[in-house]
Amino acid sequence: MDTFLNLDIKIGFVGLGLIGGSIAKAIRKVYGNAFINAFDISRESLEAALSDKTVNHATDKIDDSFYGCDYIFLCASVKTNTTYLDEIKKYLTKDTILTDVGSVKNNIHAYIQKAGLSDYFIGGHPMAGAEKSGYKNSKAHLIENAYYVISPEKNTSHEKIEKYSDFIKSLGAIPIVLDYRDHDHITGTISHLPHIIAAGLVNYVKKNDDSREMMRTLAAGGFKDMTRIASSSADMWKQICLANKDNILNVMDSFMDELKDIRKIIEDSDIIKLEEFFSNAREYRNSMPIKGGAFSKAYEIYVDLVDQAGAIAPIATILGINGINIKNIGIINNREFIDGVLRIEFESEKDLDDASKLLSSYNYKIQTR
Ligand SMILES: NC(=O)C1=CN([C@@H]2O[C@H](COP(=O)(O)OP(=O)(O)OC[C@H]3O[C@@H](n4cnc5c(N)ncnc54)[C@H](O)[C@@H]3O)[C@@H](O)[C@H]2O)C=CC1
């Protein structure tokens, strides 16, 4: 990821927010000499990207500056991306790969086919992100070690798929080729349904709390872990729900059956099935990778501190003199862990591993999750 490749490459961005900005920053980091061109309706984001030298040229409309790009990334919300296809069309050259980063794929593939752009288009979806939006929250390492779904058109050549996969790999992500229909069913289940449940749970608490607001006050680690993504952009999720409507409705129906099943088990006081329900979930959840892969971009450890007063300084010193940067550090007050009250977040997996070994050698008790 840190290697500087001095290749002449031209990349265009339509939308330079959290994802567009992060991909642009990753490209700048790897391809130092790349020419990066960006269009966004936010002047503020474009100015920030010009001033931190992520982009070479910024524009407030799709114009000639998009001509001759090697790659054009559509990084606005899923519906907005489709509205620019006709305008972009005239700037595509034989070798341009037109791609997107949208969380839903069937809509963009349908528009691509309608616009006759199948020869240029390969869909994309980085399985990494955050509940925060905008260029100001973008970072070069957002897609590092994350799966990156690539959804070709029916007749996309193997050479083009390989070329695009290699490009994604060069940015530190892990390309995985999937049919766009499969993609939408899978993400409907593991991404869209959880976002709907998280928002639903938060709204449910809001509606059912009373004037003392005890639910809001007492909501502990478990509730917060489960609902972090409820802080995501309403505009983005509104568009995702409508674009993947059929899959989401099917998955919701089937999940509601699951809830009915567990409701019946509780109603019947069926202790065996109840045990099975939780232990099956625990086993499967524990088998998922802690680090790397989709959605787990927080490189964090939890350090057990017996005496909190003055206890952080030696840890910060040990890490500092060994050249390990701390991205975030803070005491967890609600004791969501039996042990471990100091949370330390690092910039990379390597820093996390080095810090864990180092602090363990000083007899600190470390937990990861
Ligand atoms: N946020 C996330 O965690 C992830 C989002 N995605 C997908 O990435 C895409 C972008 O999402 P984010 O970067 O999170 O959103 P964002 O809100 O951070 O960025 C969107 C950008 O598009 C710009 N924009 C809005 N309307 C526009 C228009 N009409 N023309 C040109 N630019 C316009 C905005 O000014 C903003 O800079 C979406 O399609 C989303 O489904 C994919 C993976 C993760």
Ligand SMILES: O=C(O)C(=O)Cc1ccc(O)cc1
């Ligand atoms: O913040 C998180 O954990 C997410 O789930 C982010 C996310 C949102 C949308 C996507 O299409 C992919 C990833």
